[in-house]
Amino acid sequence: MTFYEISNSKLLYGLVIIGLLYILGFAAIFLKRSYKRCVELGIDRSTVNDVIKSSLAFTLVPSIAIVIGFFSLSAVMGIPWPWWRLSVLGSVGYELMAADLASKGMSYANVAAMAEANDPQVFSVIMIVMTIGILGGFLVLLPFGKKMTTGLMAAREKKDSTWGIVMSSCFMLTLASVFLPVMIFGDAVSAATLFTSALITLLMTLLIKQFKIHWLSNFVLAVTLLLSMIASVGWQALLG
Amino acid sequence: MKEKKETVILDDYTNWVHRFGRIGALIAILYMVFIPIAIALAYDSFPPLSAILKGGIGVMALFIPIGISEVISYTPILGSASYLTFLTGNILNLKLPCVLNALKLAKADQNTPEGDAIATVAVAASSILTMLIIALGVLLLVPLQPLFQTAFVKSATSYMLPALFGGMFLGILGPEQGSFRIKNKLLIMIVPVVIVSITVITGILISGLEGVAILLMLPIAIGIARILWKKGIVQVVTNEVKED
Numbered sequence: 001m002t003f004y005e006i007s008n009s010k011l012l013y014g015l016v017i018i019g020l021l022y023i024l025g026f027a028a029i030f031l032k033r034s035y036k037r038c039v040e041l042g043i044d045r046s047t048v049n050d051v052i053k054s055s056l057a058f059t060l061v062p063s064i065a066i067v068i069g070f071f072s073l074s075a076v077m078g079i080p081w082p083w084w085r086l087s088v089l090g091s092v093g094y095e096l097m098a099a100d101l102a103s104k105g106m107s108y109a110n111v112a113a114m115a116e117a118n119d120p121q122v123f124s125v126i127m128i129v130m131t132i133g134i135l136g137g138f139l140v141l142l143p144f145g146k147k148m149t150t151g152l153m154a155a156r157e158k159k160d161s162t163w164g165i166v167m168s169s170c171f172m173l174t175l176a177s178v179f180l181p182v183m184i185f186g187d188a189v190s191a192a193t194l195f196t197s198a199l200i201t202l203l204m205t206l207l208i209k210q211f212k213i214h215w216l217s218n219f220v221l222a223v224t225l226l227l228s229m230i231a232s233v234g235w236q237a238l239l240g
Numbered sequence: 241m242k243e244k245k246e247t248v249i250l251d252d253y254t255n256w257v258h259r260f261g262r263i264g265a266l267i268a269i270l271y272m273v274f275i276p277i278a279i280a281l282a283y284d285s286f287p288p289l290s291a292i293l294k295g296g297i298g299v300m301a302l303f304i305p306i307g308i309s310e311v312i313s314y315t316p317i318l319g320s321a322s323y324l325t326f327l328t329g330n331i332l333n334l335k336l337p338c339v340l341n342a343l344k345l346a347k348a349d350q351n352t353p354e355g356d357a358i359a360t361v362a363v364a365a366s367s368i369l370t371m372l373i374i375a376l377g378v379l380l381l382v383p384l385q386p387l388f389q390t391a392f393v394k395s396a397t398s399y400m401l402p403a404l405f406g407g408m409f410l411g412i413l414g415p416e417q418g419s420f421r422i423k424n425k426l427l428i429m430i431v432p433v434v435i436v437s438i439t440v441i442t443g444i445l446i447s448g449l450e451g452v453a454i455l456l457m458l459p460i461a462i463g464i465a466r467i468l469w470k471k472g473i474v475q476v477v478t479n480e481v482k483e484d
Contacts, residue, residue, distance in 0.1 A: 001283045011282055015275045022271065023327065024371055026264045030324050031364035033260075037253050037357040043346060051342045051358055052365045058338055059366040059373075066330060066370065067377035074381060075397050083378050087371045088272065089329045092404070094303065100401045101298040101450060106291065112398045120285035125295045127276035128287070133299035136307030137326050138269055141315065145322055146258040148315045149356070162476035164312070166469050167462060169422050171309045172412045174461045175302065177432035178453045180409065183402050185440040190402045197406025205410075220407065228403030229396040236395060 003118040007078025016084040023088055066092060068226060073099070076115040081127060089134050092225075102129045192235040197228035254320070254353075257360070261323030268327055301455040319356040321363040328367040338366045423475045428465045432457040 006012065038048045069092030073082035077099065085095050096111075103114035106122060114122055141148075183190045201224045208216050280286040314331060315322045318339055325335045342362035348355040396403075415421045436453055439445035445453055468474040 001285065006279060006283050006285065009279070009283070012275075012279055015278060019268075019271050019275065020371060020375070023268060024368060026268065027324055027328070027364045027367045027371075029260070030257075030321075030360055031368065033253070033257070034321075034357045034360035034364060038346075038354070038361060040253075041354050041357060043348075043354060043358065047346055048358070048361060051345050051362055054341060054345055055338050055362040055365045056369050058341055059334065059369045063334070063370045063373040066334075067374055070374060070377050071381060072397060072400055075393050079378060079381060083374060084275070086330075087328070087374050088268070089327060091330045094329075096400050096404055098299045098303065101302065102295040104450070105295040105298050107294075110398050111400070112395075120283060121287040121291065122295075124276060124280040124285045125287045125291050127279065128292055129296035129299050131272050131276055132296065133303040134307060134329075135269060135272070136300075136304030137311040138265065138307075139304075140308050140311045141322060141326055142262055142266060145261070145311075145315060145320075148312075149258075149319050149322065163466070163469055165476050166422060166425075166465050166474055167309075169425055170428065170458065170461045170465050171306050173425060173429050173465075174432060174454055174458045175306075176409050176412050177429045177457055177461065178436050178450050179405060181433060181437040181440050182445065182450055182453075183405065185437060189399060193399045194402040194406040197403050198410050199406070201407030201410050224407040225400070225404050228406060229400060232399035232403055233392060233395050236399075 001120050003115060003120055003123045004078065006120050006123050007081060009080075012078075012080045016080040019084060020087055068092075069095070072096075072225070072229070076111050077123075077126070085130060090130075094134060095130065098130045098133050099126060102126050105129075188239040189232060189235045192239060193228055193232040196231045196235070197224050200224045200227050251353075253357075257320040257356075258323075261320060265323045265327050298450055298454075302450075305458065318363070319359050321356070321360040324360070324367055325363050328363075328370065330370065334370065335363055335366060338362045421477055423477050424468065424473055427468055427474065428461055431464055432461050435460070 001009070035048055039045060066086055070082050070086050072092075073086070073095060082095070086092065090098075099111045102125065103109075103111045106114065106125060108114035108117065108122075114126075180194075183194045185191075201220060204216065204220045204223065207213065208220075277286075310331060311322070311326065314325075314336060317336065318325050321335075321339060325331055325339075328335070339359045339362055342358050343355055346354065346358040348358050413426060436445060436457065439453070465474060
């Protein structure tokens with residue numbers, strides 16, 4: 001079996017569908033019990049129903065962006081695995097980063113080159129790495145979630161707790177501090193694509209503010225990703 | 241008084257929601273780990289430990305601290321909806337705004353029984369819909385898959401990461417849109433950016449070692465942030481709430 005055959009195998013489809021049905025059931029039980037809880041606490045059913053309607057309406061648009069991310073990932077990693085990853089635990093940005101880091105760690109130029117090698121063991125490595133890498137949060141949430149939800153808010157309200165907010169931001173700032181120079185100084189096409197992406201986001205943000213087309217905000221990530229990927233093909237022809 | 245407060249917080253529902261969340265999430269995690277192992281064993285493609293470490297060190301170095309920091313940062317807002325939120329992902333772009341919207345609509349505050357319950361309703365409804373939409377995307381993709389195997393698409397997917405990062409980094413580097421923003425936060429980045437730039441230009445940091453670089457730069461960034469925060473140069477400022 002090759003990378004492509006395993007990544008679209010019936011067994012993987014089956015395992016993913018079973019897992020998704022489990023998560024769907026988990027969410028449905030949460031919905032039912034929390035709805036009942038709201039009513040018990042004296043919140044009007046109409047208010048709870050409005051929250052559900054509003055949540056569904058809000059979810060619809062960002063979900064389309066997730067589907068576009070799924071289309072991108074499935075081009076190199078088959079259908080079931082990105083379906084699973086983007087439905088459970090992941091997000092488009094994280095999955096792309098994880099796949100890219102893992103492929104580079106295994107000495108491939110990028111995810112596409114890794115898939116091109118068609119090595120079944122590489123697909124297993126990617127699945128294992130993407131799974132373990134994203135589980136870090138649960139190391140804290142499972143043992144401490146209950147204590148945190150009943151006590152952490154009070155701690156954050158203390159004056160000196162602003163350090164917690166600053167420290168939390170350090171992870172994302174460090175991520176940017178490493179990837180920006182690597183992309184800018186490492187490869188001309190990467191740099192051009194990066195700047196194209198930033199420019200598209202900036203232009204869309206200005207358009208949204210100028211013409212007050214707020215619904216477009218939900219599409220910024222998806223449109224930027226698609227247009228910048230298309231632009232990268234042009235940049236490869238020019239600079240590659 | 242303290243005893244009474246504890247009784248109110250830890251009532252039957254709260255005990256249930258945390259027990260159900262913990263056990264349900266644990267089963268899901270075990271299943272997540274089971275899938276790659278089952279596939280590798282079924283297709284005789286189990287990789288050597290060295291390959292997993294080689295491919296995984298960067299991912300783990302990056303995502304494990306990020307995952308932990310996200311739980312610490314967002315759990316106070318999400319409440320008991322955290323179990324479902326972290327299990328279904330897409331936190332910043334979907335679940336967190338959804339919870340804030342629900343609290344606003346229900347005129348409830350987080351860390352109250354009402355706020356906690358309404359946040360869970362919102363996250364659960366949102367999670368179910370997202371999963372259904374992605375499933376719909378899968379159905380639409382099957383007939384479209386030949387298109388995704390073309391040279392153009394493969395070429396474009398090679399540069400997915402910078403295509404996403406340019407826009408994403410604008411969001412990270414710009415002012416926060418939530419209830420607070422961090423003044424002068426870009427100062428924290430100066431030293432790490434200079435060090436990484438030098439190592440990239442001189443060829444010390446090659447592609448594939450980004451994860452290691454993050455692990456090395458993280459204590460430097462946190463140390464600098466701590467000094468700047470103590471000196472009052474980096475400050476957490478409350479954002480003004482804009483009414484619609």
